[in-house]
Amino acid sequence: MTKSVLIVNGPNLNMLGKREPEIYGHTTLSDIEQKCSSHAKELGLSIEFMQSNHEGDLVNTIQDAHGKHAGIIINAAAYTHTSVALMDALKAVGLPVIEVHLSNVFAREDFRHKSYISFAATGVICGLGAKGYILALDALTEIFDQ
Ligand code: DQA
Numbered sequence: 343m344t345k346s347v348l349i350v351n352g353p354n355l356n357m358l359g360k361r362e363p364e365i366y367g368h369t370t371l372s373d374i375e376q377k378c379s380s381h382a383k384e385l386g387l388s389i390e391f392m393q394s395n396h397e398g399d400l401v402n403t404i405q406d407a408h409g410k411h412a413g414i415i416i417n418a419a420a421y422t423h424t425s426v427a428l429m430d431a432l433k434a435v436g437l438p439v440i441e442v443h444l445s446n447v448f449a450r451e452d453f454r455h456k457s458y459i460s461f462a463a464t465g466v467i468c469g470l471g472a473k474g475y476i477l478a479l480d481a482l483t484e485i486f487d488q
Contacts, residue, residue: 344388345412345486349378351393352419365445369472381476385483397421404431413438413482422457432462438485440478443468
């Protein structure tokens with residue numbers, strides 16, 4: 343059966359392309375979704391791609407992944423640095439999780455060096471722009487095949 347991956351995007355990522363292009367580049371979230379879709383096809387995976395600016399919506403979507411998806415890729419954006427609720431939801435579903443950030447959060451402000459998501463993540467990819475999502479799909483494929 344085709345394995346499905348949930349790709350979760352947090353607040354302000356809907357603004358990619360317009361938002362601080364010197365940090366996040368010109369790629370839009372819809373470009374990223376298309377790249378993920380076509381790469382997932384090559385890997386024989388299906389994806390559900392979502393974005394929300396609301397923490398509770400993100401928690402609900404993660405909870406719903408149980409029994410529906412085989413793994414999760416998450417760029418929780420600013421909630422990365424604040425959300426115990428997202429960390430708990432990821433731990434609760436118990437799926438492999440790859441945390442992605444477009445920018446290198448460790449080369450930025452101190453408050454971005456702390457990630458609650460990392461406590462629940464199998465691996466973290468940051469600083470490689472949209473390519474990070476593609477590498478996360480590759481990483482999950484390897485994890486699924488183990
Ligand atoms: C981000 C990094 C976060 O610190 C920031 O709040 C974001 C985007 C990234 O993809 O680089 O919104 O997650």
